[in-house]
Amino acid sequence: DSGVTQTPKHLITATGQRVTLRCSPRSGDLSVYWYQQSLDQGLQFLIQYYNGEERAKGNILERFSAQQFPDLHSELNLSSLELGDSALYFCASSAEMTSDLYNEQFFGPGTRLTVL
Amino acid sequence: LAKTTQPISMDSYEGQEVNITCSHNNIATNDYITWYQQFPSQGPRFIIQGYKTKVTNEVASLFIPADRKSSTLSLPRVSLSDTAVYYCLVGYAGNNRKLIWGLGTSLAVNP
Numbered sequence: 001d002s003g004v005t006q007t008p009k010h011l012i013t014a015t016g017q018r019v020t021l022r023c024s025p026r027s028g029d030l031s032v033y034w035y036q037q038s039l040d041q042g043l044q045f046l047i048q049y050y051n052g053e054e055r056a057k058g059n060i061l062e063r064f065s066a067q068q069f070p071d072l073h074s075e076l077n078l079s080s081l082e083l084g085d086s087a088l089y090f091c092a093s094s095a096e097m098t099s100d101l102y103n104e105q106f107f108g109p110g111t112r113l114t115v116l
Numbered sequence: 117l118a119k120t121t122q123p124i125s126m127d128s129y130e131g132q133e134v135n136i137t138c139s140h141n142n143i144a145t146n147d148y149i150t151w152y153q154q155f156p157s158q159g160p161r162f163i164i165q166g167y168k169t170k171v172t173n174e175v176a177s178l179f180i181p182a183d184r185k186s187s188t189l190s191l192p193r194v195s196l197s198d199t200a201v202y203y204c205l206v207g208y209a210g211n212n213r214k215l216i217w218g219l220g221t222s223l224a225v226n227p
Contacts, residue, residue, distance in 0.1 A: 002159065033215075042219035043160065043203065056213045090159050102148060102207040102215065107159025 003027065004108035006091050012114045018079040021111045025072055025093030031055070032074040033105060034066055035090040043090070049074055078113070086115045120204050120218035127224050134191045136221050138204030141185050147214075149180060149187045150205040154220070160203060164189065191223075199225045 003026035013019055025032050034046040045058035049068035060066075063081075068074040078085060089112075092105040121139040128134045140149070148167055152160035164171055166178040166187070177190040191198055204218040 002161075004159075043217045045215045045217060048215070056215060058215060088157075092159065102150065102205075104162040104165070105152075105160075107161070110157075110159055 002106040002108060004091060004093050004106050006089075006108040006111050008111060009109065010112050010114075012116065013081060014116055015081055015083060017081050017115075018077065019081065019113065021076040021078070021089055021091075021113075023074045023076070023091030023093075023108060025074070025091075026106055029093035029095055029106070030072065031094045031103070032068055032072070033092040033094070034060075034074070034076050035092065036087045037090060037110075038084075038087040041087075046076070081115045083115050086113055088112050120206050120216055122202075122204050122218040122221045124219070125222040125224070127226065128194055129226050130195055131193050134194050134198070134223060134225075136189045136191075136202050136204075136223065137186055138189070138218055139186050140204070140206050140216075143184050143206055144208060146208045147184075147206045148208065149178070149184075150207065151176070151178065151187075151189045152203045152205065154201045154203065163202075194223075194225045196225050196227065199223060 005024045007022045030051045033048045036044045046060040048056040052068050063079050066076045088110045090110045092107045094103040094105045150165040151163045154160040164176045164178045168180050171178045179188040201220040201222050203220045207215045
């Protein structure tokens with residue numbers, strides 16, 4: 001158990017809908033990362049938040065957005081869903097960054113999104 | 117544009133040493149190299165991280181040549197439980213920060 005929790009575990013929805021995925025980082029971790037992993041694909045880095053502020057952006061679509069709240073939990077919002085958005089979405093957290101080094105990321109169990 | 121390239125798959129046998137190489141030709145001076153392991157339906161798990169030369173921990177070694185254009189993850193005496201996907205990551209957390217993940221190498225360890 002990494003200490004990172006994600007809800008829900010599974011989500012089934014229809015095209016055109018909007019969903020929200022939730023992540024609670026490990027206690028004390030200030031950074032939260034979101035990733036998308038499609039079937040038989042590698043990890044696609046979407047976005048990173050650090051202490052409530054966006055810190056790094058990857059291949060995140062404009063239909064997707066995220067935020068990190070004062071209690072450090074994070075939500076990933078996916079809108080106008082398409083079939084191709086079906087994937088496993090991981091959240092990861094890491095400790096406070098004190099250097100330019102990316103600290104070890106601890107991954108949650110993921111949310112499996114199925115768009116029908 | 118920075119990119120990491122890894123072999124798609126590798127096969128090995130129990131007790132052998134496995135070396136997985138990642139190519140990152142455009143690595144920048146400040147980039148660090150990290151490797152993660154992922155089992156099916158689980159999130160990746162950190163294995164090892166380095167900047168140059170050699171790093172060793174209780175589970176693996178990481179070799180980085182002087183030009184840093186590649187890195188090699190070495191798993192000594194693999195077992196069946198090492199069957200997993202291994203990801204190479206190049207990242208820098210300072211200005212112009214980035215996280216570039218490879219597509220992963222699927223390692224199959226056979227009896």
